[in-house]
Amino acid sequence: MKKFSKKLASVVLMAAILFTSGGFISAGTTYEKYNVDIPRFGGSANTNNQTKAKDNARADLRVSTLGKAIDARVRATAGGTGNWVRVSTTGSYTMPNTVKKGNLTHIQFKNDLTRLVRVRVAGDWRSN
Amino acid sequence: MIIQQVKNEFKKTITLPQIILWSILILLFPIIKYIQIIDDYVFYRQLDVFLRVNSDFVPLLFPLLMILVYAINFIGEQKNNYLTYVSPRIPLDKYFYSKLIVNGCLSFTVAFLMVFIPFIFIMYIEPLLNITQLENPNGNPVPVTTFEQLLVAGTLTYGVSYSLWVGLNGMFYASFGLILLMLSNKPLMSLSFPFIYYLVLDFITQMFGADRFSPSATLFPFTISQQPLWTVLIPFSLLLTINLVLFILVRKKVNDSYE
Numbered sequence: 001m002k003k004f005s006k007k008l009a010s011v012v013l014m015a016a017i018l019f020t021s022g023g024f025i026s027a028g029t030t031y032e033k034y035n036v037d038i039p040r041f042g043g044s045a046n047t048n049n050q051t052k053a054k055d056n057a058r059a060d061l062r063v064s065t066l067g068k069a070i071d072a073r074v075r076a077t078a079g080g081t082g083n084w085v086r087v088s089t090t091g092s093y094t095m096p097n098t099v100k101k102g103n104l105t106h107i108q109f110k111n112d113l114t115r116l117v118r119v120r121v122a123g124d125w126r127s128n
Numbered sequence: 129m130i131i132q133q134v135k136n137e138f139k140k141t142i143t144l145p146q147i148i149l150w151s152i153l154i155l156l157f158p159i160i161k162y163i164q165i166i167d168d169y170v171f172y173r174q175l176d177v178f179l180r181v182n183s184d185f186v187p188l189l190f191p192l193l194m195i196l197v198y199a200i201n202f203i204g205e206q207k208n209n210y211l212t213y214v215s216p217r218i219p220l221d222k223y224f225y226s227k228l229i230v231n232g233c234l235s236f237t238v239a240f241l242m243v244f245i246p247f248i249f250i251m252y253i254e255p256l257l258n259i260t261q262l263e264n265p266n267g268n269p270v271p272v273t274t275f276e277q278l279l280v281a282g283t284l285t286y287g288v289s290y291s292l293w294v295g296l297n298g299m300f301y302a303s304f305g306l307i308l309l310m311l312s313n314k315p316l317m318s319l320s321f322p323f324i325y326y327l328v329l330d331f332i333t334q335m336f337g338a339d340r341f342s343p344s345a346t347l348f349p350f351t352i353s354q355q356p357l358w359t360v361l362i363p364f365s366l367l368l369t370i371n372l373v374l375f376i377l378v379r380k381k382v383n384d385s386y387e
Contacts, residue, residue, distance in 0.1 A: 042184070058266075068339065069271065069352060071169075084169045086176075088271035088353055096170065096263070112351045113184035114344045116331040 025104065028053035028127035031062070034107070035122040038070060042113040049104040050127040052076070057128035059095040061107055065122040066090050071110040074127065078103040084110065087121070099127070133218060133226035141198065141230060150238055153193055157185040158246040172265045178250040179273055179350040182243060187348035191301040191322040193242075197235045199306035202227065203315040221382045224310055228375075231306050232299045239298025244291035251283060274340075274349040277357055293360070297347050300367045301326070307374040311381060325370075329363065343367070 026032045027050070034047035059074045059082075066087065074082035074097035082097030087109075099105050105127040111119055158181050165180045186193070254260060275293070278286040301322045308318035326343045333342035345352045346360040 068334075083167075085268065086170070086271045089269045091269045093268045094266050114187045114330065114348075114351055115334065116327070117334045 026050045026126075028057075028105065031060070031124040031126045033122075033124045035065075036109060036120070038109050038111045038119045038121065040111060040116050040118055042111055042115070043118075044108055044110040046075070046109070047107045047125060049106045050125075052099045052101050052103045052105045052127050054128055055101050056080075056098050059097060059105070059107065059125060059127045061087075061093040061095055061123070061125045063087055063090045063093065063121060063123040065120060067119040067121065068115065068117075070112070070119055070121060073097075073108050073110075074099060074105060075108040076103045076105045090123075129219075130222050130226055130229075133222050134229050137226050137230045138233075141201070141234070150197065150234075153196060153238055154241045154245060157189070157193075158182075158242065161185055162246070162250075166259065170263050171260055172263060172268075172270050174251055174255060174260070174262065175276075175279075176271070177254070177260050178247055179271075181246050181250065182348045183350040186242065187344045187351070189323075190239075190298070190344070190347065191305070191326045192320075194235045194239060194298045194302040195305045195319045195322065197238045197298075197302055198231045199235075199302055199309060199319060202306060202309050203319075206309070206313065206315065220385055221379070224378060224382055227310075228303060228306060231302055235302030236295040236299040240291045240295030242298075243294045244287065247287040247291060251287065271350075272354045274346070274352070274355045274357065274360065276354060294347055297364065297367070300364075300371050303371050304367070304374065307371070307378055310378050311374065329366075 026048070032048065032050060036045040036047065038045045061072060066089065069086065069088040071084040072087045072093070072095065073084045074095045076097070076099040078100070080097055080099035080103070082095055082099075085093055085095055087093060095107070097105070107125055109121055161181045161184060162177075165177070169180060171177050171180075275286065275290050278289050281289075304322040304325070305319045308321055309315060312318050330342045330344050333339055333345075339345050339352045340355040340359045341362045343363045346363050349355075
């Protein structure tokens, strides 16, 4: 009984740490929602991080809301950032990259330099 | 008389430093953009490379670049009271009109080449050098832009027609600035006004979701999806009307100066 309460306490503690730290990182194979506002004049914005599940696998980006055409790429601080893909309409995109398994990865969106207003983009994605 | 004056004006303007300046205006931003994109972007078609080169810098600064072609030289003449010395020798209307003709021809040529040289390089020379690696879209939506309707008539027809369109607009943005300068003695305001007009109209159209009528997107269409060709005539008609009204005002000013 004592052992069980100790286990329960450690699970609760772990869950509390994960939730309060705000860094709840999804596994790369699960679609995760995003909803970001991209600043004007060539500004950029990121989705949350995911952990890459497989070396060099293309990420899947699904766009359900798109204010105006933008650029998007797979980005990882550890390296392997992919090339920019034009996202001109809602739909599904596969995103090239050479990010290695286990690295934190996100999608970076970029507005055009001639864009004088903010752009909203929403949908879901997975890094794979 | 006016033909002779135009010839004189061309002779006076076409100098080595000016040719270097025009070459910089034509090539600088397309080269910077080309270097910036070539390794970092996904391209599905060779045309995408050309459209990307015509995004960001040139569309943002277009009216300012057009003013730098020739209109900016008029500030010096105004400052040095050149007109006082000119009027006894040449009728002022001929002098102004010849300036407008030369400004129109030069800005048209610079704007045309700013687009046409990258077009020829990217569509015809670059594929021979194997610089860009085109990718299979793999189901990704391929962006299709305005003016691509002209591709049915051939790639070169598309390139020439599109470059003529940019040239024509460049000519009217340059004239906009020069006529304002002829009408007022405030060079900074006169020459920056076409740029402000362009940005404000861009901002308003973007804010109301009417990007297809924005001055920049109807000239450099990469930023939006394909639109019917008639849409590009809306901001152009407005620009043309502004030029006509300003030209009438200059004529009035010149005529009044004789009275």
